[in-house]
Each structure stands twice: as structure tokens, then as C-alpha cells.
Amino acid sequence: MNRRDFLKNSITVIAGLAVPLSALELINPRKLLAKKDGESAVRWAFLVDTQACVGCGFCVKACKTENGIPHETNITRTWVERYVVTKTGKTYIDSPKGARDGFTANRIDLGEEGHQEIDKDDVEKAFFVPKLCNQCENPACVQVCPVGATYQTPDGVVLVDRKHCIGCAYCIMACPYGVRSFHPEYKTAEKCTFCYHLITRGMKTACVDACPFGARKIGNLRDPDDPVTKTIMSGRVGILKEQYGTKPQVYYLALSREVK
Amino acid sequence: MVHGEAWTLKELFVYPNEYIYWTIQIVMYPFMTGLVAGAFVLSSLYHVFGIKELKDIARFSLVFSFALLPVAMVPLQLHLQHPERGIEVMLTPHFTSAIAAFGIAFSTYGMIVATELWFVYRKHFVETAQALRAKRDKSLPERGQYFLFSALTLGAWDISAQALAKDEKGVKIMATAGIPVACLLHGYAGFIFGSVKANALWTTPLMPFIFICSAVVSGIALCVLSYIVTMEIRKLMVTWKRKSDPSLPTPEEIRTVEMFEVTMTARYLVLALLAALGLELLDLLFRDYAKFHSWEIVRTLIYGKDFVNVFVIQYGLGNLVPLVLFLLPGLTVRRAVVATLLVLMGVFMMRWNLVIGGQAFSASFAGFMHYELPVIPHDIETFKEGLIGAILVGIMPFVFFWGLIKIFPVFRCEDSH
């Protein structure tokens, strides 16, 4: 064998040895196409009561503090929307600063359009709707992450790896519910985590604890004796934007048709 | 300020976390990759389908496509909140995401274009290196050039007729293989938008095809325009230099070739334009007919705030007027210049109306967002994602092209394949 052939062959062998077996996991069709293994004893689900919610915003304040979102920052992991439906059939919706400071005026905040004064006698119905990440069963945001920075835990919570996220915002665009944003300091995708650090040690989420009126509850769908699970399974509950096929796991009592 | 707050104005009801996250750089990216793909397809029309009339412009557009390639990466790097982690798309790709296809599509396409260029220019590398080797006293730049051209031969110094015939076959194979990959490169960009069910404007299975057609349109238009500009410059230079070197072609000869190439190429541009326009109109008509729930807010947007952007600038000036200009008999260079400029503007506006327009209404379908393009940057973010950043990306391909033609000459190519 002459020198050239020897060099060629040895380089091929060295290159071949350098290819790690773990990289080949990606071309194993069984692993690529495997379904979720569904073995976890816990599947978190949330229950919101829009009749009980008064729009005090304590949940938003507690969430910001618990999860390190600076107070002045105009993003929030959870928020409350106010719906005012007039007798003429017009629906006004607002969420000033995500209801961080609650709702303390009757004027509807219309953004650049200014404010809308509401006449007391004009109101047909008005209610408050808390929103948070739906921790979907088929999360579109996880599907579109190009690098595997966001993912679903075995107990159903969707998390973001702050050390891995490249900040492309594809997950933010893919979420139909608008729950995602960028953290101002970490510059990675940010969203509600169901206070994963609390629920995994037997506590409730910050927003559930902060709500004085019991409008927010969290439970385990795999536990048939959980009162939250019982309400979800046997009560008249609604979900948001079912047509997107995401299978959201936040369930709403008294969900009205105007809710966006 | 959170990302997006600096340039977003909210109206009526918009979810608290909603801002315009995908800005001018995300408009520039499909625009640049469209030019890449379109330029390559134009070049392949000669190399694959043997349309000999396009030989002159084919070599030009191949090199231009290669000049555009590195530029296509830049808008993405400028947009990412963590550009230093951009390589993760190649290291831990999540192929369920269309963006992860970027790593594969981009690398494959880059390798194909580089290979095709190598086959086309190998004889030139060998001859240049041999001429430099023969020179006794090489200056420092000449020594550098000798090293560069020798390396570019990849050790294949044989330029016999047999070897060159193999090169020609290689060109044909690469040009053929490159067409589906160029389609993939831009088709997947269309898929990135079309597969987002959450966005009422973007979601349609037609999006990859709309993108491919308009990519071809933009690529051909840019090549025709650049070709005309360089030909006009050559005419001026030849008039001036002909006094000392009578073997140079006359301005009249250049003009004849120029008109011929432009007229032939314009036909393909018109075909692609009609295809792109047809698909886009089909999308709008379909939504209106089927009265999709999301159609109401999209209609309010395109018939209201965005009417001028969509119907006057994009469809009117960008599609209809160039069509008329190209179809009217007696095409002149001046008319071709106006038409290609309008086409390029139209393709840019299509990307703008899609990306920005898709974020101009809230996911709540009950509010709007207004995008204020940052013009004067006052921090790094408004620089990267503002007008200055976009202009930088826009002029880069010309800078690269100017450098590349020193290695890959595109004029006076009697020795070309």
C-alpha cells in the first residue's frame, strides 16, 4: 500500500471512530417515532372559575414575585382579562398591565385607542377571566422548537431550558394562546411553569395560593380522588381554542362565548 | 423594555405578552434565501435544460447565488437573542421544527453550489496556478494567489479533454441535484410560516409553493437587473479601453448579447410571476369563500390598514405593472430595468406583508399591533432589528460578489462550460 492510500484509509478509520454512538440515536426510527410512554403517576391540570374571579390581580403579583419577573417589566406569566358586554351587544376586553395592579377603574384600556368610558346602565354582563399556560397535551410550541430547548416533562408541564434556548421566538409565534414571551434578562423564552419548583414538593402554585376566592385550583388528573379532577371529569367545563388540536389542560368553569 | 416593546404599538385588545417579535430581519431572511434559490434555478436552466441562449447570464447567476449564500445567515444571527447558540440548530436539531431543516437544507445547498462552481472553474484554477508557478519572481500578493489557486484545484491538475468532459458531466449532475435542494431551501421557509396554525394569515398548505415561485421570481429579477447593470458598465469601459486593445468586443456587440439574454430570461420570470400571483390570490379567495373564523380579522386588516401595502404596492406595482411591462412587445433595456426593480420591490413587500402583516393583528382576533421600524438606532437591539441592520444585509451580497469574481470571473468566458 503506498503512502497516499495508507493516509486515506487511516483518516477514514479515525473519522469513523469519532462518530459517537449517541449521535446515531437520531437515526434510530424506533426512538424517533416512539409515542409518549405515559407511565407518570401525575398529570397536572388546572381549574379556573370565571364566576368567582373578581379581578383583584393578587395572582399576577404573586406570580411575578415568585418567578422573578421584574415588577416593571411588561410581560407576565399569567394575567386576568376583563370582559364588559353592553346591552347593544358590543364586547370590550382589556387587561391593563396584565392586571398586575388589579382593575380599579371602570374605564376600559384600549391601548393606542385610548380609554372607553362605560355607562353603568349600559352593561349587560361583565366578568373576569384568568389566563395562564395551558400546559397542552400536544404543545405546538414544543413541536416547533428547532433545538430542543423547550420540552414536556413526564407529568405534563412544558418547560424551557434557559441554557439552551437560542431566542428565535418560533415557540412564541406558535402558541395560539399568547402565553409566551422573552425574559428581559435571560433573553430566553419565558412562560408559566405551573410553579414547577412548588408543585413538585407538594405545594400549590403561587397564583393558586394567592387567590382569595378560590378561582384557581390545580390538581392531578391521574388521581381520581382529587377534587379538581372530579370537577373536570364530571362538571361543565370548557377549554380555550379547541380547534387548534393542542389539548389544553386548563379547564374553565362558566366559560362564556366572548372569551378569546 | 422587553424584546418587541420598543417598536410595537397595541390597539384594542392584545394579549399582554404579545409584541411584534419577528421583525425586519425575518423579512430579510426569506427575501435573501429567495434570491439565492432563484439565482441558482436561473443558472440551472442553462446547465440542465441546455437553453444555450442563457449561457452568458448562467455563469453570472451561479456566482451571485454563491455570494448570496453566506448573507442568508446574517439576518438570522442578527435576530437571535442568543446568536452564539445558533450552532445548536446543527448540533441538537429538533426536526419536528421546520427551522431545524435549515441546518440540512443550507449545508446541502452550499455544498452543491460550491461543488458546481468547482467543476465550472477548475480549468481556470489550474491554468492560473500554472501561469503563476511559471513566474520566477513572484510578489507577495502573487505568492498568495498561487497558494490560493493551487489549493482550489484540490490536487486535480489534469485538464485534458477527458478530464474536462468529466467536469462538464459533474456540472450537469450538480445543477440537476441543486434544483430540488434550492426548492427545499426556500420551500421550507414557506413551511415555517404555513405550518403555524396559530397565525391566521400564515397558516395555509400553499405557503411552501408560494414561496418557491416568488423565490424564482426574485432570483431571476435580481440576476437580470445585476446583469444589465454590469453590461452597461462594461459598455462604458470597453468604449474607453478599445483605443488601446481593439480585440475587445464593441459596445454594439455587448448590447446585442445583453438584449437577447434579457428577453429570453424575462419569459421565465413572467411564468414564475403568474404562478406566484395565482397561488396567492387562490389563498385569499379560498379563505373568503369558506368564511373561516380567522378570516374576519385578516380581511379587516388587508382591506383596511394594510390596503395600500397589499393591493397597491405588492399586487399592483409589484406584480401587475411588471407583468404588463414584460408582456408588451418591444422590450427595451430601460423597460426591463424598471420592471425588475418593481418585481424586487413586490417580492420584498410580499415578505413584509406576510411577516409584519401576520403580527399586525392579535391572536385574540380582537386587537391590532402596529410595527414602528426603528430607523435611528439608540441601542444594540434597535440597530440589529432596525433599518440600518436591514440595509447592511442588503448590501452584503454585492460586497461578497465583488470579492468572489476575483476568483470566479464571470466575464469573457470563452472557456466556460
Added chain:
Amino acid sequence: MGSHVWRPLYIAAALIALVLVARTFLVPDDFGIHEQGYMYGWHRKGNEAEWKVMTVKYRTAAYCRECHEDKTESLARTPHGIISCENCHGPALNHPDDPPTLTIDRSRALCLRCHALLITPTSGRADIAGINPDTHNPEAECTLCHDPHNPVIRSRSDEQARLSQK
């Protein structure tokens, strides 16, 4: 394989090998396809533990009760018993070690969250006693007249008048 046409392919193969080798150094070992499959479970497993050890800031009313049982008992007999202590006193964090005392939020804005009278006829808010913030002693702190731990509708001045009548 003697033909020169294969040379670009060797370079392409070398580049791919380079990326795969780089992967061994740059990608953590626990990155892979985990329980939820490739579509939903492609991630670095170690990140789950990182989220679990985030600092707990709100300790809940049960924690406060461990030392302040008298306060929680008396509050429980009032309509404000439903409010978590930390809503007004801030997160307990490592209290009593750090911080040694908690703040008391006496601002008007805090009380108005529930007690600003809004037009909400079909919501639970309609059951809460409310005032018009623009006309009911604007600028004044609510706690000047009302005791949050004993929030009967009677204000302090009313209470004094009631006592003096006995």
C-alpha cells in the same frame, strides 16, 4: 475511484464528520429523546432538576400559622380570612431569619384591588362591598380608618361613635 470528480464529496464528508465530532464536546451527555418521545421530549434531562430547585419565595399561610397562630385564628373569623397573609405582607422567603421582619403594604392601591366598585353585575365581584375610589376619601390610606385584620364595614370613626354611645 481514481477520478478527480469525487474530491468535493470527500470534503463534504469531512465537514459532516467534523460536526459529529464537535457534538461530543459541545452537547451534554443527558441530551436526548426522553419519556415524551422525540416530538415532545427532545431535551437536556438535567434541566428538569434545575427548575425544581428554584428558590421558594411564598411559604403560604400554613407556614405563617406555625408562629402567628393568634393572628391567623382571629383573621379566620373575618371576611379577610380568605386572603393569604403574604398578599399584603410580601413573600416570607426565609423569615424569620432573612428577612427578620416583613413589610406591611398599607397602600390604597392594594385595597382597591377588591374594593373599587366596578360595574360587574354577573361576576363574584358584585358580592364584595365597594367604594368609588374617586369620591371616597381620595388620597387617604384606607388603613387610617379601616383595620385590615378586622374589616367590618364600620370605619374607625363610626366605631368610636358607637362606643361612645354605650
